[in-house]
Amino acid sequence: MKPSPAAAGPARLRDGPLGEPAALAALEAAWRDPPGFMGMLRAIDHKTIARRFIVATLVFFLLGGLLALLMRLQLARPGSALIGPELYNQLFTMHGTTMMFLFAVPVMQAVAMYLVPLMIGARAIAFPRMNAFSYWIFVMGGAFLYLGFAMGAGPNVGWFAYVPLSSADYAPGKGADIWAQMITFTELASMLVAVVLITTIFKMRAPGMHLNQMPLFVWATLVTQFMVLFAMPAVMVASSCLILDRLVGTHFFDPAHGGDVLLWQHLFWFFGHPEVYLIFIPPLGFISSIISTFSRRPIFGYPAMVLSLVATAFLAFGLWVHHMFATNLPEIGKSFFTAASLAIAIPSAIQIFCWIATVWNGRLVLRTPLRFVLAFFVILVLGGLTGIMLGAVPLDLQVHDTYFVVAHLHYVLLGGGVFPLFGAFYYWFPKMTGRMLSERAGQLHFWLFFVGFNVTFFPMHVLGLHGMQRRIWTYPAGLGWDGMNLMATLGAALIAVSVLVFIANVGFSLRRGAMAGADPWGAGTLEWSVPSPPPAHNFDRIPVVHGSDPLWAAAREPVCVSGLAADAREVLVTSALHARPESRPLFPDPTAWPFVSALATTVLFVGSVFSPWAVVWASLPLAIALIGWFWPGRRDRARSMALEQRP
Amino acid sequence: MNPRAAVPAPRTMVWGALTGFAACARSASGALAPAGIQAERIHALWQLTLWVCIVVFAAVLVALGIALAKARRARSTGGEAPAPSDLARPHARRAVTLATLVSGALLVALVVADVLTDRSLSRLPVDDALHIEMTGYQWWWQARYADDGGESFGVSNDLHVPIGRPVVVTLKSVDVIHSFWVPELHGKKDLLPGRTTTIQFRADRAGTWRGECAEFCGLQHALMAFSITAEAPQAFADWREHQRTSAAPPVEPAAAAGLRLFLGGHCAQCHTVRGTPAAGTLGPDLTHLASRATLAAGTVANEPAALAAWIVQPQSLKAGATMPPSRLAPDDVRALVSYLETLK
Numbered sequence: 001m002k003p004s005p006a007a008a009g010p011a012r013l014r015d016g017p018l019g020e021p022a023a024l025a026a027l028e029a030a031w032r033d034p035p036g037f038m039g040m041l042r043a044i045d046h047k048t049i050a051r052r053f054i055v056a057t058l059v060f061f062l063l064g065g066l067l068a069l070l071m072r073l074q075l076a077r078p079g080s081a082l083i084g085p086e087l088y089n090q091l092f093t094m095h096g097t098t099m100m101f102l103f104a105v106p107v108m109q110a111v112a113m114y115l116v117p118l119m120i121g122a123r124a125i126a127f128p129r130m131n132a133f134s135y136w137i138f139v140m141g142g143a144f145l146y147l148g149f150a151m152g153a154g155p156n157v158g159w160f161a162y163v164p165l166s167s168a169d170y171a172p173g174k175g176a177d178i179w180a181q182m183i184t185f186t187e188l189a190s191m192l193v194a195v196v197l198i199t200t201i202f203k204m205r206a207p208g209m210h211l212n213q214m215p216l217f218v219w220a221t222l223v224t225q226f227m228v229l230f231a232m233p234a235v236m237v238a239s240s241c242l243i244l245d246r247l248v249g250t251h252f253f254d255p256a257h258g259g260d261v262l263l264w265q266h267l268f269w270f271f272g273h274p275e276v277y278l279i280f281i282p283p284l285g286f287i288s289s290i291i292s293t294f295s296r297r298p299i300f301g302y303p304a305m306v307l308s309l310v311a312t313a314f315l316a317f318g319l320w321v322h323h324m325f326a327t328n329l330p331e332i333g334k335s336f337f338t339a340a341s342l343a344i345a346i347p348s349a350i351q352i353f354c355w356i357a358t359v360w361n362g363r364l365v366l367r368t369p370l371r372f373v374l375a376f377f378v379i380l381v382l383g384g385l386t387g388i389m390l391g392a393v394p395l396d397l398q399v400h401d402t403y404f405v406v407a408h409l410h411y412v413l414l415g416g417g418v419f420p421l422f423g424a425f426y427y428w429f430p431k432m433t434g435r436m437l438s439e440r441a442g443q444l445h446f447w448l449f450f451v452g453f454n455v456t457f458f459p460m461h462v463l464g465l466h467g468m469q470r471r472i473w474t475y476p477a478g479l480g481w482d483g484m485n486l487m488a489t490l491g492a493a494l495i496a497v498s499v500l501v502f503i504a505n506v507g508f509s510l511r512r513g514a515m516a517g518a519d520p521w522g523a524g525t526l527e528w529s530v531p532s533p534p535p536a537h538n539f540d541r542i543p544v545v546h547g548s549d550p551l552w553a554a555a556r557e558p559v560c561v562s563g564l565a566a567d568a569r570e571v572l573v574t575s576a577l578h579a580r581p582e583s584r585p586l587f588p589d590p591t592a593w594p595f596v597s598a599l600a601t602t603v604l605f606v607g608s609v610f611s612p613w614a615v616v617w618a619s620l621p622l623a624i625a626l627i628g629w630f631w632p633g634r635r636d637r638a639r640s641m642a643l644e645q646r647p
Numbered sequence: 648m649n650p651r652a653a654v655p656a657p658r659t660m661v662w663g664a665l666t667g668f669a670a671c672a673r674s675a676s677g678a679l680a681p682a683g684i685q686a687e688r689i690h691a692l693w694q695l696t697l698w699v700c701i702v703v704f705a706a707v708l709v710a711l712g713i714a715l716a717k718a719r720r721a722r723s724t725g726g727e728a729p730a731p732s733d734l735a736r737p738h739a740r741r742a743v744t745l746a747t748l749v750s751g752a753l754l755v756a757l758v759v760a761d762v763l764t765d766r767s768l769s770r771l772p773v774d775d776a777l778h779i780e781m782t783g784y785q786w787w788w789q790a791r792y793a794d795d796g797g798e799s800f801g802v803s804n805d806l807h808v809p810i811g812r813p814v815v816v817t818l819k820s821v822d823v824i825h826s827f828w829v830p831e832l833h834g835k836k837d838l839l840p841g842r843t844t845t846i847q848f849r850a851d852r853a854g855t856w857r858g859e860c861a862e863f864c865g866l867q868h869a870l871m872a873f874s875i876t877a878e879a880p881q882a883f884a885d886w887r888e889h890q891r892t893s894a895a896p897p898v899e900p901a902a903a904a905g906l907r908l909f910l911g912g913h914c915a916q917c918h919t920v921r922g923t924p925a926a927g928t929l930g931p932d933l934t935h936l937a938s939r940a941t942l943a944a945g946t947v948a949n950e951p952a953a954l955a956a957w958i959v960q961p962q963s964l965k966a967g968a969t970m971p972p973s974r975l976a977p978d979d980v981r982a983l984v985s986y987l988e989t990l991k
Contacts, residue, residue, distance in 0.1 A: 084966065085866045085867060085869065085966060085967065086866060086966070086967075089865075089866065089868075156866075158863050162823075162824055162862070162863070164822070164823050164824070164840055165823040165824065165863070165864060165865055170785075170822065170823055170865060255840050255841025255842070256841070260841070261824060261839055261840055261841060261842075262839065262842075295718060296722075296727060296728065296729040296730060297729070297730055298730075300736070300739060300743070301740070301743060304743075326826055326834070326835040326836055326837045326861075326862075327837045327839060327844070328836075328837075328839070328842060328844040331765065331766070331769055334765065335761075335762050335765065338758060338761050338762065338765075339758050342754045342757060342758050342761075343754070345750065345754060346747065346750060346751055346754065349746070349747060349750045350743070350747050352707065353742075353743040353746045353747060354743060356707075356710050356711050356714050357714075357736070357739040357742065357743050359711070359714040359715060359717075359718050360713075360714040360717055360718065360739060361718075361736055361739060362718045362721065363718055363721045363722035363725055363726070363727060363728075364715060364718035364719045364721070364722050365722065365727060366719070374711070374715075377707065377708070377711050378708065381703075381704055381707050381708075382704060385700035385703065385704055386700075388696065388700065388754070388757065389693075389696050389697075389700070391761075392692065392696065392757065392760075392761035392764075392765075393761060393764075393765045394688065394689045394692050394761065394764045394765050394768055394834065395689060395692060395693055395696060395761075396834070397689065397833070397834020397835050397836075398678040398686075398689050398693070398830060398834045398835075399678070400834070400835055400861070401826060401828075401835065401861040401862060401863075402861070465677055465678050465679050466676050466677040466678075466679070467676065467677035467678070467828075467830045467857065467859070469828070469859055469860070469861045470861075470863070471863040471868060472868060472869035473868075473869050474869050474870075475869065476945070479676075479857070480676060490661060522727065522729060524729060549729075552729045552730075
């Protein structure tokens, strides 16, 4: 149980309710990442890693956006020969792959990696070294893909890489191999982050924060990470089978040797459809945070919101076949998937109704984060409604694989993902940097993006209904598609301008932005109780939580727990349901081993593209790196023994 | 594929985009202009779903708009202080519950409509159907009309069907996955290597439509179209009889020289012309090449100049096509084209 300050030995500095300067300085020193270049490689603080992770995903977002601009330039006119078919096919493959695997899913995890410990009152994230490892793996996997693309070995088989088009017979060269191994990289990173976040949420909440008092963003993160654990293995199996087919001549997907081309589609979409929800559920948490803060009210219907998140997660695994209605599936099976596809609208609808009810009862402060969230109501609802159309077998047969789907998926993923993400960025940027983003530039960014988005993607609905299929590098004149394609390209240019405004806003605000203070929005959750940016140890005092939105409630005793070592990385572990204090383990120090292990893993994965034997030889350095990582240091053990014996 | 050399001024571009959008939204084509019973049924379901969705969308936005206006008023009168706990709002709970129930009811209604439409699509009576076997290649289509009061025959990239008679198309692929789609007649059906699929439809009015491959199938997925013409039963019978006949031997000397080139060069290794020794099967059947509207699966209009360009430099028209470039002298190309133009 909680040690009282009186029981502390005289030799050891401990945190406490008074916040003695010596203890705070010791805490800061104990939790800080080491300085210098080597220190950069050794960093394990969740805020440092998450900041890098977010920046890396945003760089991939910009790259993916540039690729999309090139595609829109090519499609602006019929019969254009600006970009040939080979490059175009690489562009849309890289665009889809980048946005799905290197931006949308990881950015949501990265934001959660930053915010979750702050929202639940923890000094650190669970398994901080593994967390750092996952970041390095992610960056190296993304760099590998782009290096291949730059050297002319870009994948050209689509982000879905349907067999047999992606088999060695029809996709010679290394492009598809690099693509398949990049999947393995990013999915490995993603699964490790999922383990880290689930453990953090279950075991590291501040005392008193029952599961049903967690902020909805933490719930959304928890649900999403469980989905990651179940969805990602399917695509890792699929990509591994693909690379085995390509490199060592197995026949998982080769119908001439008893393989099956539809097996790939089942495995891929069993991951691919839940993936949409990996992108969409965390923003539901952003939205709940932002709406609650700017309406000055807790979210209406908290239990319904949580149950909706959980229901969405379950249903998301029952829809994958609606990507395959045009194959030869039995009718009864299709009806089941139609029903499931429509049923998933209900939990989303409940959440939308609860948010409207929150605003209805609230007192509205309209700021940039809220604008982006309000755009969600227009764009995501439209995308959801076209999703209902795609869930119906007969309608899907017409619009499947056309620009209608391109429109739909961008309405869902930008409306449900990117708009709330930008809102979240404006909302939490002050917390991360200590400075506010400019409100006026934010409004300009918002309106350019909102208008540009609709000008780009709305015409695509009509194009699809008029017969324009997807993934075509050109189209003939005279089919009535010219005007709308030109319009879409102009809209894309507007989006590009809006993103430039955003970048300029970030660049300017980092230097000159108004100082934010701890709680610039008057929000109610724990991350706003610490300074902006937060100190290395997050919380000077571990708070005790008595309800949801603790900053909005009157203070109640006890306010905090005390007695954790201030000069060592000691954390408080609590029980999963009621967050009762359980133990005080010592967390590991910064180390370069995660980086070295990630490097060794990269050598293994990259080598395996060129020779299956690389898996054998490269496992040696990897084993050495892992042994180094887990080697029990005498000093660490002595220190934790000391803490154990004299609490 | 002519690149536009001059970039139009921005104002022209915006104006062009807007008028083009308006024109396209007004004119009906594709899935919005059904020409057969199957597409008609899907279109009816589309209309129902579209109206339900428009009403729901409007209702959500109106509710949100009212909530925003109300909350802004509340703030200007009541200040910005946060309320720590969710006040009991029974009417809000009732409204949310009601909205959820209405959504559920609408979704159930839509599921019923979807399943009923799907059932009727799969129950098109096909007793007296015309049977066609369609094979997808990277990147063209080969169709074989089944024995139907006469021997079977093949055509490439160009289908004809009679009005009012159901058609069953059996779909096969020899390489990668393709998808058969004529939006005016029905939805899509994939062509899967190692599996056979079928699609049933019926054309109910005359017309010629563009069919296309809808599943990404590699480099020239964009240039894998075909045409399908629905015509009166008698006209269809005439077309069928004509397609069954072999090619007549050329009369003109230039065309006769062209035939010799065709047989002596590389053409006959891949292409068939019935009535001659040419019996290759790697490329399309050319017995009635001149009767088709386009070349290279919808890439260019079938005109002598385009045909000559296609023979000499197929890769510049459709990079990646299996057809190799030829090194024929210009005179020989002319002779070959004049022979091919006789294949009506």
